[in-house]
Amino acid sequence: MRVHGEAGWTGRLVPLPVDGLIYASSMVMLDSARRKTPVPALARWLLGLGIAATLAANVAHGLGHGPIGVAVSAWPAVALVGSYELLMMVIRRSQAGFDGTSDSRTTADTLQEQAAQVFAEQLAADRVPSIRTIRAQLVGQPRAQRLRDYIAAGQES
Incomplete structure (x- = not known):
């Protein structure tokens, strides 16, 4: 230079x-x-x-x-x-x-459906479950966060 x-x-x-x-x-x-x-x-x-x-x-x-x-x-x-x-x-x-757009889509959809069923009572009371609750009852932390985001988006619709 x-x-x-x-x-x-x-x-x-x-x-x-x-x-x-x-x-x-x-x-x-x-x-x-x-x-x-x-x-x-x-x-x-x-x-x-x-x-x-x-x-x-x-x-x-x-x-x-x-x-x-x-x-x-x-x-x-x-x-x-x-x-x-x-x-x-x-x-x-x-x-x-x-984000569920790859081959893991079936697994993600199944978990989302399962989460909606498991937490139906809370959702009916307009409460979105915490990450800790989702993780404890269904999956680990990263998946719990994605599931919570999915469930919360369903509540807004």
């Missing part, structure tokens, strides 16, 4: 905002996937801009060494973005398993 006027620690920190932009945009997209809401256009644009910026900087760095220098310089950016997006795909897919 000294060639471009940056020296010392500031020269080493310059790539962080670009990589941070890629990270932040990906996190917004992941959050949208988890909440089942549309991805904000700004997140998509900034992700594309971050990828373009990091590739452009790396390619510019390798230009002085010919096509092989360009390829070698561009590779770390491609590898970072590619591996990070693969990780996001895995996380999004695993999240789908928690």
Whole structure:
């Protein structure tokens, strides 16, 4: 970075905002996937801009060494973005398993029906059972939370 006027620690920190932009945009997209809401256009644009910026900087760095220098310089950016997006795909897919949209749907539906039956008296009295109660009578903590959310949503309808 000294060639471009940056020296010392500031020269080493310059790539962080670009990589941070890629990270932040990906996190917004992941959050949208988890909440089942549309991805904000700004997140998509900034992700594309971050990828373009990091590739452009790396390619510019390798230009002085010919096509092989360009390829070698561009590779770390491609590898970072590619591996990070693969990780996001895995996380999004695993999240789908928690909301009942994967093969565990039958199990989730059965538990939801069972929970509605077990807690019918409380629901009739307009009381949603606590997580502790659901966990004690049916399942562990994560499943109890999902069941409580399901039961509470049924009460609001």
